[in-house]
Amino acid sequence: MTVLSIFEMVVQQDLTVLVHDSSSRYTEIRPKLQRFATLIKHPAGIHTFKMTPLTLWNAAAAGMCAKDITDTLEQYASWPIPTRAKQEIALWMGRYGLFILVGEDNAEALRLNCSDQNLLTRFIHDSEIGTLFSGTLGACAVSVPAKFRGRIKKELARIGYPVIDQVGYQDGEPLVFALAAAVEDDAAFQLRDYQQEAVTAFTGGVDKLGGDGVIVLPCGAGKTVVGIGTMAQLQSETLILTSNTTSVKQWKREILEKTTLADNKVGEYTGQSKEVRPITIATYQMMTYRHAENEEFVHMRLFHERNWGLIIYDEVHLLPAPVFRTTADLQATRRLGLTATLVREDGCEQDVFSLIGPKRYELPWRQLEEAGWIAKVSCAELLVPMSAPLNERYIRAESREKARLAGENIDKLRVIKELLARHNELPTLIIGQYLDQLRLIAAGIQAPLLTGSTPQEERQRLYQQFRNGEIHVLVVSKVANFAVDLPDATIAIQVSGSYGSRQEEAQRLGRLLRPKSDGRRAYFYTLVSEHSKEQEYAMKRQLFLIEQGYQYDIVKEEQLHEYGTAACADS
Structure with a gap:
């Protein structure tokens, strides 16, 4: 019998985790690993998961700490976890929460707090990061122009320091409507339990203090319904961006069927029709259209056409670079990403994390299937x-x-x-x-x-x-x-x-x-x-x-x- 045939799970010092898919506990191990690691290969029945800064930050955003992760690994590991792996987990998890961005009385400025004075001092004198600060506010805080809210989060995440954004969000123009009421003998439309959980995870519940992040659910599980439920809770004008014209029409049909909104409140912004209404649905292709490569994006102004209280990025894993850049300037608006998978083939998952927000809710596909x-x-x-x-x-x-x-x-x-x-x-x-x-x-x-x-x-x-x-x-x-x-x-x-x-x-x-x-x-x-x-x-x-x-x-x-x-x- 070979060594590989007898282990159940092995944690390596490079933060990879090897798991035998034939293990009697594999179905128990896999969903726990998925909270803080991602599968990178699966040859010969041995599944290799990888913990990365991003997977660990998403775990931290969901409330986990380094001890939670090491305890989980120790529960299943066939051999002791390498000390270096524990140190790396603690390092990356510890960086989540070092930087916290908060609002100031002056609407033009924000306050970036850092619990590590030496680290902040180093960034103040950095030739790139330092240009985003407008002055010091004491030993452990600096002032950041409000216009750099998105950029500071993106740049700090890029070099390994995620920012927790507690500045808050504008409410946008109010839009009063409700979910569809009962018609004759049919019951009123209701969100499924997990869909309501996803809405609450994004909005923060009754207090509606939340307002950024990504909901991960498979196709067929009702991501559109989660978007509609979020709109209904926030009661504000909404811009929805999606992947193609077919999807635009699908969104409009679902909104009209499942809410009390009238047809004249929901606009399609496509090549065939450019209606800007309280609820406006556009495609990424429209947003990134320009007459020539060196010219302005013709329709990017749609982001500023109305006082949006919410922007929904459908299929957020497809978000094109120009929309990322504009989103960096829209951090005061609530941003909801919807996707079946956070995987991006261009490796820009980190930009989704910093500019749209961390993963707020995910439900394993098999769990939905079993239900x-x-x-x-x-x-x-x-x-x-x-x-x-x-x-x-x-x-x-x-x-x-x-x-x-x-x-x-x-x-x-x-x-x-x-x-x-x-x-x-x-x-x-x-x-x-x-x-x-x-x-x-x-x-x-x-x-x-x-x-x-x-x-x-x-x-x-x-x-x-x-x-x-x-x-x-x-x-x-x-x-x-x-x-x-x-x-x-x-x-x-x-x-x-x-x-x-x-x-x-x-x-x-x-x-x-x-x-x-x-x-x-x-x-x-x-x-x-x-x-x-x-x-x-x-x-x-x-x-x-x-x-x-x-x-x-x-x-x-x-x-x-x-x-x-x-x-x-x-x-």
């Missing part, structure tokens, strides 16, 4: 061989071309047809990265194709037909990754993706998570070319979902008949 709030999903990675001619081209290709050749493997069409036959007439999405591949698949299975160039009216028609059961299969490009309302999707077949994008994997699985009316299970298939870089990318893509408790069955094509028969019988 019946999201659908049960089985995940499988199906290995598809490459033909001899394709394999020869693959071997000779450059790295990026290898990814495309493996992704577009024509033999995936054969597997798609078998899966469709086994899940006959169940609502199915076929999702991919490459348009030529998707056109070939759509033609091969006689299904409609939806891409970024599909007109909005045609998209809505296809979505409605899909919901009504008039069509059972949609072939979709990356436009279906985010905020598309497909409540009845039961099967997703992923034929290609954006290399190792964890957020894309989470969003695509999210297309299946709305509970099915008959309680049936959903299936998420990823088609991967065998013996190719696509397998490596797939392993990276799956990280977030494995962290959430999902397991991927690895199935070779010759095993597909047996696996597919079992899956079909179960569904």
